[in-house]
Amino acid sequence: MSTTKSLFVRRYVPGLVLLAIGAYFGFVVALAEFNNINLGFGLATGLQAAIAAIAAVAGTISFLIVDDVETSAKGPNILLVAGIICFLIGSYIGLFVAPPEQHMGEVQRIMYVHVPTAWNALLAMTVAFASAVVFLFKSDWKWDAVMEGSIEVGVVFAFLLCAQGSIWAKPTWNVWWDWDPRLTTTAVLLFAFLGILALRRFVEDPVKRGIWSSVATIIAYVDVPIVYFSVKWWNSLHQTQSSPGTVSKQFYLPLRANAIGILFLMTAFIMLRARISALRLKQELAPPPLVEAQLGEVV
Amino acid sequence: MIAALRKELLLQWRTRAQFMAVFVFGASALLLFSFAVGPNAEILRQFSAGFMWLGLLLSSTLTLAESFHAEMENRALEGLLLLPVNPRTIYYGKAIANWLQLVLLGFALVPVMVILYDAGTTKLPQLALVIMLGTAGLSAPGTLYAAMTSQVRSRQTLLPLLLFPLIVPALLASVKLTSLIILGDPMGQLSAWMKLLTAFDAIYWSLCGLLFDRVVEE
Numbered sequence: 255m256s257t258t259k260s261l262f263v264r265r266y267v268p269g270l271v272l273l274a275i276g277a278y279f280g281f282v283v284a285l286a287e288f289n290n291i292n293l294g295f296g297l298a299t300g301l302q303a304a305i306a307a308i309a310a311v312a313g314t315i316s317f318l319i320v321d322d323v324e325t326s327a328k329g330p331n332i333l334l335v336a337g338i339i340c341f342l343i344g345s346y347i348g349l350f351v352a353p354p355e356q357h358m359g360e361v362q363r364i365m366y367v368h369v370p371t372a373w374n375a376l377l378a379m380t381v382a383f384a385s386a387v388v389f390l391f392k393s394d395w396k397w398d399a400v401m402e403g404s405i406e407v408g409v410v411f412a413f414l415l416c417a418q419g420s421i422w423a424k425p426t427w428n429v430w431w432d433w434d435p436r437l438t439t440t441a442v443l444l445f446a447f448l449g450i451l452a453l454r455r456f457v458e459d460p461v462k463r464g465i466w467s468s469v470a471t472i473i474a475y476v477d478v479p480i481v482y483f484s485v486k487w488w489n490s491l492h493q494t495q496s497s498p499g500t501v502s503k504q505f506y507l508p509l510r511a512n513a514i515g516i517l518f519l520m521t522a523f524i525m526l527r528a529r530i531s532a533l534r535l536k537q538e539l540a541p542p543p544l545v546e547a548q549l550g551e552v553v
Numbered sequence: 554m555i556a557a558l559r560k561e562l563l564l565q566w567r568t569r570a571q572f573m574a575v576f577v578f579g580a581s582a583l584l585l586f587s588f589a590v591g592p593n594a595e596i597l598r599q600f601s602a603g604f605m606w607l608g609l610l611l612s613s614t615l616t617l618a619e620s621f622h623a624e625m626e627n628r629a630l631e632g633l634l635l636l637p638v639n640p641r642t643i644y645y646g647k648a649i650a651n652w653l654q655l656v657l658l659g660f661a662l663v664p665v666m667v668i669l670y671d672a673g674t675t676k677l678p679q680l681a682l683v684i685m686l687g688t689a690g691l692s693a694p695g696t697l698y699a700a701m702t703s704q705v706r707s708r709q710t711l712l713p714l715l716l717f718p719l720i721v722p723a724l725l726a727s728v729k730l731t732s733l734i735i736l737g738d739p740m741g742q743l744s745a746w747m748k749l750l751t752a753f754d755a756i757y758w759s760l761c762g763l764l765f766d767r768v769v770e771e
Contacts, residue, residue, distance in 0.1 A: 390767060446718035453715060456705045466701045469764045470715060473694060476760060477719050480753055484722035487745065488729065 265320045266329060272313030273336065279306035280514070284507060303510065310514045314521045318381070323399050323528040324536065330525035337518030344511030352508055361425050368418045370513035372436075374520045375415050378408035379443065381524060383475040386468035395535060396528075398464040401471060402454060403527030405447050407520055412444040435486040442481050446474040460538055557638070557646025564623060565654055571619060576658060579612035580665045587669060594671055601672035602732035605662055606724055610691065613655055614713045617695040620651050621703035634769060644765035648696040648758070655688035672735045679743075683730045686750045690723030691716075693757040700768050726750040 279302045314333065321329040348366035385401035388394065419437055420430045431437070450470045457463040565572065586604040590596055624630035633643055663680065667673045674680060698715045702708040726746045733743050 442718050442721050446715075449711075449715040449718060453701070453705075453711060456707060456711060462704075465767050465770075469697070469768055470701070472764065473697070473757075473760065474719060476756065477722070480722040480749075480756070484725045484749055487742075487749070488725055 265322075266317065266332070269313045269316040269320065269329075270332075272309045272316060276306045276309035276313060276514070277336075279303070279309065280511070284511075307510065307514070310517065314517055318400070318521055318525065321525055323396055323525060323532040327526065327529060330522040330529075333518045333522040333525070337515045337520075337522060340511050340515030340518060342515075344508045344513075344515055346508075347511065348508030361422060364418055364422045366508045366512050367516075368415070368422060369509055370516045371411055371415050371418060372440075373513055374516050375408055375411035375440070377517070378404050378411055378520055378524065379447065379475060379478070382408055382447070382471050386471035386475075389464055390468045390472075393464075395464070396532065398460075398468075399528040399531035399535065400524065401464075401468065402531040403524040403529075405450055405467075405471065406527055407523045409444060409447050409451065411520065412440050412447070415440050416444065433485070433488070435482050438485040439478065439482045443474070443478060446477065447471075450474065460535055554642045554645055557642050558649055561620075561646050561650030562653070565650060568619075572616075572654065572658070575612045575615050576661050578615065579608045579658060579662050582608040582611055583662065583665050583669055597670045598672050599732075599736070601666050601670035602735060603728045604670065605666045605731065606687065606728045608662060609655070609659055609688070610717075610720070610724060612658055613688070613691050613695060614716065616654055616658070617651060617692070617699040617716075618703065618708060618712050620647055620696065621699045625703050630769065640766040640769050641762050643769075644696065644700075644762055648692050648761070651696050652689050652692040655692055656685050659684035659688055674735050676734050680731065680734050683727060683734065683747075683750075686747070686754060687723060687727030687730075689754045690727070690750060690757065691720055693754065693761045694719050697761040697765055697768065700765065723750060723753050726753065 283299055283303045283306060317329045317333060344366065348363055352363070352366075354360050354362065382401050382404040385397040385404060389397040389401060416437070419440075423432060424430055450467050453470060454463055454467050457466060583604055586600075586607070587597055590600065621630070624633065634640060660681070663684070695712075695716055698712055702711040702715070705711065726749045730743065730746050730750065733746070
């Protein structure tokens, strides 16, 4: 018992420390913005926000790296709880505290989930790409499982992104769909990664499945910037990105809280999905049960 | 590599009936596209580049899928891999052979397009260059994916499923370039698209070559 406990502690402590730092600075930034109390060691708020974001991302990545997808679901469970808390706080501020936007009105509130979804969808695809590269070089099955998880979660997020975009575009631009670079790139990416999932379904040999889908993932990921630029030259209408400098803090606080919350949730989903893949693979690679034993059961 | 290319070309020459069938498929696709739009000559001319490249793309999946079909019979691919050559050589031999066949197919579809859509041009060298660059963008990833999908069930579905989203930039650039050549280029956009297409080709011809030996290894 004590050995498993110490192993667990050793594994997750760096990630937990990073998450704690992120949570502290996130809380301090929020406090400073609403009540003008500064507990951030005299650092500028922008720097504090950056520390919070970097600590949260680094903590999540360290969870993903140390997590043993086969035996334990503790890592994803911690992230799941943290993610739900952040997402609830962000959504509350976004829906009830932040004022409606001047030109777009209440519709603009969808941005508090839309923009974080976009960031995290791209991040999920990046995790897939990184796992594909690691799997090709190290042949560690964990990364095959993480790749499958992140492709699937990335596909779900890309689909959500297109759906949210359509919901927002209908009242704003009066169309469901527009051939803008980011929208089109997302759609292309969605189909490219769906193709890879289909490939994984059709290949029975686990070794070939892992290698081929890694190769396909790398090829598809390299395509992202090319698709983006080609569509950008072809047609463009989308809003240019806003930077925190041009956005009032009442708008970017819920955005950041949701971004971090969705990041935690996404990573937890990837890890849980990877766990399913890893266990399935274990079953696939396990020797078939002895025929005699089965016969004995029947008798 | 020359030997690998020669083998592929010989194989293609022996199955030239297949090429004719693919050409007829492409040409009939071009014929069908005009039914989708209606007999408006001006619109047809405007969309002619898009139709031609879609016809070429649809035909290319047939050609590409076929290119590894022969290797799967009697497990010939394993025999090839036992030869004391780098698998990369086999890949480039196949990719170049596929590319040449697609170039030929593209050239053959141009007169069909000119007749059906009244989309003639005198800038034939430029058009030839675009067809060569565009089909190069199809054949590099297409050959790699054909190597994978030829070994699994339902390969007819899987190859386009993987290939189509990937080649969106190449298709876009080729269509744009072709229509700029046919309809004129008042904004001088030709060279920018040409660069994009060349970059796509360069990236995928090198990347797919690098990754191919992992795909066929046992």
